[in-house]
Amino acid sequence: MSESSKENSLEKLRALGARLIESICDGKFPSIQIPDRSTANIHFDSELNHFTLGDGFVIRDSSNIKHIRSFAQLVWVASFAKNLLQSGRTSSLRDLYYSAEAFDIDFKNQAESDRIVTDLECAIGLAREEFAIYSEEHSSIFGEVTMEYTAPGYEGRQLDLTVSPDGLPIGPAIMTAEPLHTDANRILAVESGGIFSRLIESHAWRRFGSILVHLGGQPPRSTRKLLRKLTESLDIPLYIFTDGDPWGMHIAQVIISGSANAAHIPHLTVPSAEWIGITPQDIVDYKLPSETLKGVDLKRLDELSNDVRYTSTFWQDHIREFKEVRKKAEQQAFSRYGIDFVVDTYLPDKLSLC
Amino acid sequence: MNSPTDETFSSISPAEFFYRNRQMAGFGNPTQAVYSTIRELVENSIDACEQKQIMPKIRVSIHTIDSDELSISVDDNGVGVPTEEIPAAFGRVLYGSKYDARQRRGTFGLGVTMAILYGQITTDTPVLIHSQTENSPGILLSLSIDVENNEPIVLSQESLMRKSTGTCVKLHIRGDLKRSIDRVVEYLSLTTVGTPHACIVLDVDMQESLTWGPYSDECPSPTITCKPHPRSADFEILRRLMDKNPDFTLHQFLVENFQQVGTRTATKFLSFMAFDPSERVSKLSRRAVTKLSRSLQKYDAFSRPDSRCLSVIGKRPMQSAIKSLYDPLLVAYDSRDPSEWNGHPFILEGAIALGSSFPVTSLPTLYRFANRVPLLYDASEDLLTKVLRKTRWTRYGLKSPKSVAIFINLCSTRVPYKAAGKQSIASIPQIEEEIKHLMNSLGRKLNKSLKKTDKIYRDKRRIRMFTKYFEKITSFSADLADYPSVPSVSSMIDELFEVDTDV
Numbered sequence: 001m002s003e004s005s006k007e008n009s010l011e012k013l014r015a016l017g018a019r020l021i022e023s024i025c026d027g028k029f030p031s032i033q034i035p036d037r038s039t040a041n042i043h044f045d046s047e048l049n050h051f052t053l054g055d056g057f058v059i060r061d062s063s064n065i066k067h068i069r070s071f072a073q074l075v076w077v078a079s080f081a082k083n084l085l086q087s088g089r090t091s092s093l094r095d096l097y098y099s100a101e102a103f104d105i106d107f108k109n110q111a112e113s114d115r116i117v118t119d120l121e122c123a124i125g126l127a128r129e130e131f132a133i134y135s136e137e138h139s140s141i142f143g144e145v146t147m148e149y150t151a152p153g154y155e156g157r158q159l160d161l162t163v164s165p166d167g168l169p170i171g172p173a174i175m176t177a178e179p180l181h182t183d184a185n186r187i188l189a190v191e192s193g194g195i196f197s198r199l200i201e202s203h204a205w206r207r208f209g210s211i212l213v214h215l216g217g218q219p220p221r222s223t224r225k226l227l228r229k230l231t232e233s234l235d236i237p238l239y240i241f242t243d244g245d246p247w248g249m250h251i252a253q254v255i256i257s258g259s260a261n262a263a264h265i266p267h268l269t270v271p272s273a274e275w276i277g278i279t280p281q282d283i284v285d286y287k288l289p290s291e292t293l294k295g296v297d298l299k300r301l302d303e304l305s306n307d308v309r310y311t312s313t314f315w316q317d318h319i320r321e322f323k324e325v326r327k328k329a330e331q332q333a334f335s336r337y338g339i340d341f342v343v344d345t346y347l348p349d350k351l352s353l354c
Numbered sequence: 355m356n357s358p359t360d361e362t363f364s365s366i367s368p369a370e371f372f373y374r375n376r377q378m379a380g381f382g383n384p385t386q387a388v389y390s391t392i393r394e395l396v397e398n399s400i401d402a403c404e405q406k407q408i409m410p411k412i413r414v415s416i417h418t419i420d421s422d423e424l425s426i427s428v429d430d431n432g433v434g435v436p437t438e439e440i441p442a443a444f445g446r447v448l449y450g451s452k453y454d455a456r457q458r459r460g461t462f463g464l465g466v467t468m469a470i471l472y473g474q475i476t477t478d479t480p481v482l483i484h485s486q487t488e489n490s491p492g493i494l495l496s497l498s499i500d501v502e503n504n505e506p507i508v509l510s511q512e513s514l515m516r517k518s519t520g521t522c523v524k525l526h527i528r529g530d531l532k533r534s535i536d537r538v539v540e541y542l543s544l545t546t547v548g549t550p551h552a553c554i555v556l557d558v559d560m561q562e563s564l565t566w567g568p569y570s571d572e573c574p575s576p577t578i579t580c581k582p583h584p585r586s587a588d589f590e591i592l593r594r595l596m597d598k599n600p601d602f603t604l605h606q607f608l609v610e611n612f613q614q615v616g617t618r619t620a621t622k623f624l625s626f627m628a629f630d631p632s633e634r635v636s637k638l639s640r641r642a643v644t645k646l647s648r649s650l651q652k653y654d655a656f657s658r659p660d661s662r663c664l665s666v667i668g669k670r671p672m673q674s675a676i677k678s679l680y681d682p683l684l685v686a687y688d689s690r691d692p693s694e695w696n697g698h699p700f701i702l703e704g705a706i707a708l709g710s711s712f713p714v715t716s717l718p719t720l721y722r723f724a725n726r727v728p729l730l731y732d733a734s735e736d737l738l739t740k741v742l743r744k745t746r747w748t749r750y751g752l753k754s755p756k757s758v759a760i761f762i763n764l765c766s767t768r769v770p771y772k773a774a775g776k777q778s779i780a781s782i783p784q785i786e787e788e789i790k791h792l793m794n795s796l797g798r799k800l801n802k803s804l805k806k807t808d809k810i811y812r813d814k815r816r817i818r819m820f821t822k823y824f825e826k827i828t829s830f831s832a833d834l835a836d837y838p839s840v841p842s843v844s845s846m847i848d849e850l851f852e853v854d855t856d857v
Binding site: 020021022062104 | 824834
């Protein structure tokens, strides 16, 4: 994390603490205003193509016995984050959940501590990554791009992301590193680890001039944030390749338009990104081995067809086609035509169209 | 008709009758006999203190003579028994000073004599009585009973001063101490619930003695002797009263001998029932007396019987005794207004208590009292037990078993015992109704207190929880803001909850 953003985060945390302690010194029970994250206060900005929070907020009042516990939890998370930042450390959400016990702060489960972290994000207007708290899951990245670390002890060190043929995990260090330059002309984000490895092994990344990102299902916020940073600072387009089912399609959509859950965090979306497949039409055109859509899949399609993020004809057409072919196919289905079919035939087909 | 049994008809003395039927009076076996002996003596001792408002100090001593023979003595600081009355009072069955309409522990003049009789027959030892009154100096008597003739025999007599007035009765009985001691201890401790101003000491075989009470310094005012209520007038009572006043007219007789009967009431009653008010009572035929008795019992325009002849334990003394003996978390008291059954006034009072001294049960543990005397045997046949079982305790916060006990005292000039052992109360509809109301109201009080203690406990926990979290907010905020010290917040919290409780 860069010194300036770290200082910015520390300043916001300190300001929060100062406001609380000064109120207590005045003999007044402090309260905290938190932007309301309930559905009623989440709006979709169709111009910006992502979700934003409205003006509604909730008040945590420390004189209210019903609020006191979550109030204390919130202040603890803030002080925990402050100490992480000051000592140049990071913590996973799970670590934070367990650390609470040492301070005699009890969380019923990790879902509760995660929610309090989100409360703090809203209250001070920072994403948790900015106060050194990350999720456990990691996506991976591989490609011809040079990054400069800002992580403590690595400041200024530069790294080419082709250094490991397994790709590099997208952890706090890469998250906070600055992209310097790249020879690639696009980013290709793929859902499954198998395809990610195939693209590296077969040197297809070089052929396609691509930086590869392994999403591993619905990617963590840090990955989305990195995708945004890469597309912005390197000025190259992002293509997303997922399984051919409503869930894979939605992975792409969240990268493009964001999620309601993260409506309070700005700068997470890549509105220009494109979903290249597997589209329902691909299943038919490539005669892919497929499964019939199940009840849950169809239900999901219905939900998506009413979702504000899917109003464009592009998305509505895909939803309609899924319903027509009633089939879904995984990325690995291309292996039916040989393991390199996907890199030799399908992807060149798709990317040449773009 | 001549049956072979005809020849065996002969009268037996009351003493012989009761000895033959001793299980009726509670002397059926050596275990029960120990308890009954102590009980009869202690009851007499407390009664001997009551009329003169003496705070009773009673010492019960039990000494093992032989494996199955015990020496029992009970010493009190009561008024004592006048010298000339001692032989008859202790040595004759059905003799006593208690045949009037006021609340007494004993009734029949039977109990102590039964104990003496039982001791005499099982151990062949006379009873020793040491008594002193204000007017007669201390005297020590050795006495036995002529069972066949129901006559006391004085074996020896000597002057011996006591430190104060009072009576000590010492006798030998065949008894099983091991099996009866728990009952005796329970009886004596419960006696101090029924008579909280009494102090009772128990010595067993020179070991460390147990002491109960006094738990109250209120000495109950002496009960007033009342004339009988007309509705309680059976044939026998009428005959006895008429023999005393043969020259009274019927009208005069009723006014003079009964409570709640003035001249107007008597006139109204007699004309309503078609009696001649000017007839002399000595002239009344047997049939006429029977008719009079029935009419008196049926006539419902008499006022309720006077309840000043009753002496309840009272709220403060009873609660204080229960608190001292059981250290309960809560105790609540209630009493009913005076009521009557067949012309006998009665009052019900009771207390309900919650605490770890009581067993955990789904129904409250019942402690029964009649005229302040604890009843320990035959609980299953008792009217109080019956009503307890019928009461829906789940409505009163006893959804799950709890350690709750209920103490009920029935005061009456006539307690309807099921047998001469005086251990269980018979079913009388009027009494049953009052017990039901009393138990319900005690149940409601328990429920209310349970809710209140629950709330106090909950509130305390809430404040503790709030304080913990608010202190954390303060210290974490101080840390966040790099504040050098953490301010104290206790006054803020106190203020917050004070405001809360005022609202």
